[in-house]
Amino acid sequence: MIIIKCPFCGSRGHNEFKYGGDGSIKYPDLHDPITDWHDAVFQRKNIAGIQTETWQHIHGCRMWLLVDRDTLTHKIISVRPANPNIINILEKNS
Amino acid sequence: MKQFSTWQVLKNGFINQKGWKRQWEDAAPKKNYDIIIVGGGLHGLATAYYLAKNFKLKNIAVLEKNWIGGGNAGRNTTIIRSNYMLKGNREFYEHSLKLWENLSHELNYNVMFSQRSHVSLYHSPSAIDNASRRYNIMLNTGSDAELWSLKTLKKKIPHLNYSDDSRFPIYGALVQKRAGTARHDAVAWGYARAANNLGVDIIQNCEVNGVITKNNNIVSLNTSKGNIQGGKVGFAVAGHSSILWQMANLGNLPIESHKLQAFVTEPIKPLLDQVVVFSVGGAHFYISQSDKGGLVFGGDIDWYKSYAQKGNLPIVQDVAECAISVLPCISRLKLLRHWSGVVDMSMDGSFFICKTPLNNLYLNAGWNYGGFKASPASGWYFADLIANDRPNRVIQNHNLKRFEKGYQIDERGAGPDPKLHG
Ligand SMILES: Cc1cc2nc3c(=O)[nH]c(=O)nc-3n(C[C@H](O)[C@H](O)[C@H](O)COP(=O)(O)OP(=O)(O)OC[C@H]3O[C@@H](n4cnc5c(N)ncnc54)[C@H](O)[C@@H]3O)c2cc1C
Numbered sequence A: 001m002i003i004i005k006c007p008f009c010g011s012r013g014h015n016e017f018k019y020g021g022d023g024s025i026k027y028p029d030l031h032d033p034i035t036d037w038h039d040a041v042f043q044r045k046n047i048a049g050i051q052t053e054t055w056q057h058i059h060g061c062r063m064w065l066l067v068d069r070d071t072l073t074h075k076i077i078s079v080r081p082a083n084p085n086i087i088n089i090l091e092k093n094s
Numbered sequence B: 001m002k003q004f005s006t007w008q009v010l011k012n013g014f015i016n017q018k019g020w021k022r023q024w025e026d027a028a029p030k031k032n033y034d035i036i037i038v039g040g041g042l043h044g045l046a047t048a049y050y051l052a053k054n055f056k057l058k059n060i061a062v063l064e065k066n067w068i069g070g071g072n073a074g075r076n077t078t079i080i081r082s083n084y085m086l087k088g089n090r091e092f093y094e095h096s097l098k099l100w101e102n103l104s105h106e107l108n109y110n111v112m113f114s115q116r117s118h119v120s121l122y123h124s125p126s127a128i129d130n131a132s133r134r135y136n137i138m139l140n141t142g143s144d145a146e147l148w149s150l151k152t153l154k155k156k157i158p159h160l161n162y163s164d165d166s167r168f169p170i171y172g173a174l175v176q177k178r179a180g181t182a183r184h185d186a187v188a189w190g191y192a193r194a195a196n197n198l199g200v201d202i203i204q205n206c207e208v209n210g211v212i213t214k215n216n217n218i219v220s221l222n223t224s225k226g227n228i229q230g231g232k233v234g235f236a237v238a239g240h241s242s243i244l245w246q247m248a249n250l251g252n253l254p255i256e257s258h259k260l261q262a263f264v265t266e267p268i269k270p271l272l273d274q275v276v277v278f279s280v281g282g283a284h285f286y287i288s289q290s291d292k293g294g295l296v297f298g299g300d301i302d303w304y305k306s307y308a309q310k311g312n313l314p315i316v317q318d319v320a321e322c323a324i325s326v327l328p329c330i331s332r333l334k335l336l337r338h339w340s341g342v343v344d345m346s347m348d349g350s351f352f353i354c355k356t357p358l359n360n361l362y363l364n365a366g367w368n369y370g371g372f373k374a375s376p377a378s379g380w381y382f383a384d385l386i387a388n389d390r391p392n393r394v395i396q397n398h399n400l401k402r403f404e405k406g407y408q409i410d411e412r413g414a415g416p417d418p419k420l421h422g
């Protein structure tokens, strides 16, 4: 099991999460050239090593997270909320 | 090369089995080859064989970083079928199945191809429609297919879970009788032996770690056994395609590397004569019995990207649940081994056999977890591409440009998410 330390729920097994995929992809603007869209949708770096990826804590807080993980060893390097501002938003509303 | 024959078996019975020789030579690399194939899996070895056999080409090397057949070639669940539907795939996999049917004779090596039927169960009324469509397409394009009713299925495979309260009730099956299994190691050794016999150098423990290019051409490859020049170069490294691609400074590929696990139980007496797939409208699980008696099975990939050849426990549980839900009688069997391989999942679930931005580089990749059955045709068409520098009509759309053109070859209709294809 890969243990992912969710910033909201604490350490949980990876089977509580849904895997999103490559978190470094930046989707272009709607009006950007079609080739940019092609690259974002179909082309992958497919890193052998540490990559940033998205995971969603579906059986927990349901938050999307950005996880730095080594694809050669499965070791997790860091976990943070996908929306960097989410902590502020939550604190403001509470 | 000594031909294997009944006579040889008899003769060696009399001389204490002393008459057998090494089956192929472990070569040291020369400085220069006309054609270099990177990757000594089934696809690389088959390519080298057909280059030498079909096109009478010489001065060919296969470079393998470990030992031949140690990658996915030796890790798969050996299922062979041709029940693909889409144009290009249909012809390609049918051609592959035909090559399998004669492969032991072709290679003079018993690859133990056993046409024991591929029985794809369906589990919902709409799955019947789906199966019928596939059945019709197969019949109309020169293949074989049968639809088995529940009654027939119960007679043929009595010990599946037909109970009313099963999680996914069985409605019937789509069957391809010419499909089956083969012995994966024998396929690697058979191709290696036959290729070597035609003059191909097979070089093991030779890792490519640099690609030297000049004016859109590969000049040479840096390897753990020194620099080797190549006239033409083919990549056939399955799960490691992106790494080689980036070594050649070609950027990104429409491929993600994931890992797939497989399992084998302790050997038991004959229980299952067919390949059984728990699929359409249900879960995802496939099982067959090896000649040694072990039940060989697998299910989904591990769902997250990985280059580690090690699997994770949630899938073990998942696959075990599937096993017991279709074949409750095996619930007390022990697992003997389980392992995993790095598979090259493509954006539409179909492969690439194509030219590349470099003039003398050719790509063979994107096999998802269905590349075992493809091995003979993959070698056949890749050799044809390399020898003639143009794709055969059958694989003309299996290139890297297809996504730009909106021509996805997506059998499952799962969209551009590699982990969903299978
Ligand atoms: C668990 C599992 C079950 C499967 N089940 C089935 C099945 O039932 N039916 C089916 O049709 N398919 C199945 N597959 C898929 C099939 O095994 C693969 O698609 C197929 O084997 C890939 O082609 P290959 O044999 O050439 O790959 P590989 O055997 O992986 O060959 C690639 C080779 O390239 C070498 N290499 C990598 N990098 C370098 C480098 N830098 N320099 C030199 N050499 C390098 C590797 O060491 C490796 O030997 C399964 C796969 C797995 C993992």
Ligand SMILES: [Zn+2]
Pocket (backbone or CB within 6 Å): A006, A007, A008, A009, A010, A057, A060, A061, A062, A063
């Ligand atoms: Zn959480």
